[in-house]
Amino acid sequence: MTKYLFLLLPLWSFGSAVGIAHAHTQSLGKIIHTNAQITQLSNQKQTIVSRLGGHIEKYYVQAGANVKRGDKVILMKSITLSKLTADYLALKQQIKPASAQVNTTRKLYKKGLASKNTLSNHLMKLETLRSQKNALASQLQTLGIETNTLNKATDKFILKAHADGIVGKIFASLHSNVDAQTPLMSLVQQNKYYATAYLSPSDAMHINNKTKGWIKLLDHAYACHFVQLLPTIDEETQRAKVRFAIENSPSGLLLGSFVQMDISLPPLQNVIVIKKSALTLFNGEWVVFVEKKHEENEHEKEEPHHEKEAHKEDKTKHTHEKEEHHDEHDTHEEVPYQAKVIEVISYAGDSVAIKGLKENEAYVSDGVYFIKSALLKSSLGEHGH
16 A cells, blocks of 8 residues: 555645646737837826915825825915915904894895995995905815814925826925925826837738737736727837736836837737647657556457456556556656647737647646656656666
8 A cells, every 4th residue: 555655646736736728729829029108198107286376394105105195295384374364264254244244234234324336335334244255165165174273374384196196296295385386296106007109101001900919028928909000100029009908917017118019910829728828849859748648458448358358457467567666766757748749920918829639738838847847757767778
């Protein structure tokens, strides 16, 4: 029993290190390899500005910081704000006696002791004060000033982030004086990235809405789909620019950086595709590893019953001889996989189009190096006998 367990140990070790996948059909066209630049649309970038001129008192964040919508980013100090809040408080104080005067005049008018013209003048004055107060309240609220709790004039206000994102660049230095609408800080949203690919004009004209692409980042390929063919040629490279949306892109990409991109141009055709990780060079040829087929079991199905019995006796005898041979060479391990030569057609992202496997045929997708080493070791062992 111990001998049989020993024989199974190599199979168990392979099973824990090896991943199996199945070849599948995919529509691919001519694959071109080019450079692409990581970009975002203009509406995904925000520039934080101050509605009032003033002095930059404090930055709550630095370039590269993650911020959420509503987070504090800059503390400003403005003389204009001081005047606005003072005017607002003054209007609040003026409204009280003006309102009391309207009430008094209305009572006198009802008794015939005041004219309608006098009442109208007092009402107009009250409405003017209220209108001015509401206008100031609206201005102050856009600056983040809570007018309901305002009880004294202030010259300080806080600028907040309008959306989630990363602080891209700080344009104005700390303690500098800036005018209204001066750009102070850029904010980059990280919800979507694009890849602008550079293609020859002839290749670009073949692209349509079904065109797919793959960019390579950190040894991983991310699928992209066509968005737009930009209307102008890049003057420096004389190449057409094609925008692709990156699907399931990682966050925190470096805007403006260049990456390698594969693009599948029409016309498309169905090809057999496997994972690129399955490919390896073995004895000078591209191969994938597949499970060994047990020819003995298949042969048994075709044999007549009397021949099966005779073959079973020979097989039993062979098994005993094999066990004795195993006792003498217990370091020899049978590898349950074999190399299958394939032809590489083209690479596309993390996949490769090949010839040599059938649709849904199983192959080793992970642990290729482990199997390759074991086969080489087994081959050396056989030559040693």
